[in-house]
Amino acid sequence: MATVDLVIRRMDELRRDRNMTWNALATSAGIAPSTLKNIYNGKSRNPGIVTIKTICDGMGVSLFEFFSAPEFDNLEQEIK
Template sequence: MDTVSAVRNRILVLCEKNNITINKLANISGLSPSSLKSILYGKSKNPKIETIKIICDGLGITLGEFFSSPEFDNLEQSIK
């Protein structure tokens, strides 16, 4: 799994856990739905940490909580 896929999966898991839709997450985070969907559908190949922080704020979690998950623990090393 690559980093962009891990970010996507993590957002989807957190939405499911909190029983919210992607549009609701965009709304409570103050992001446009198209910005969030560009991350989720792979158009954004390198989402900014600031954008992820805004998503975390909307979910009421820290960046540490966002990245503390198996998706990120099991990423392959990018530099070989």
């Protein structure tokens, strides 16, 4: 599974744990709903760390908490 797919899965898991809609998350994070939609629908295949940090802030989690999930434990560097 591609790293971006793992990021999307984790973002969705945390969002649902907090009973947040995508629009509520966008508002809380201070980003456009279209930004989240583009990430979630695969139009943005490489969300930057600043964007991920902003989304984490909107959910009230740190980057460490975001990436402290089993699915990230054995990732190898993607070389293209």
